[in-house]
Amino acid sequence: MRQLEFSDVSGINAIVDVARRAAEGRLILHGLPDAIARVMAVVGWSDLPSLVVDEK
Helix, strand or coil, X not given: CCCCCCXXXXXXXXXXXXXXXXXXXXXXXXXXXXXXXXXXXXXXXXXXXXXXXXXX
């Protein structure tokens, strides 16, 4: 995700939808840009148990 420079809300929602649909396991996002991580936190998407934002 480090190369991602921009995503609108529909793009972020598509990523979150993948995590929501996972029957088991987790979607781990590495290198998510700060602006996108903030949007996900503000709308509560970062609280999904199947979605992990790795801040390393």
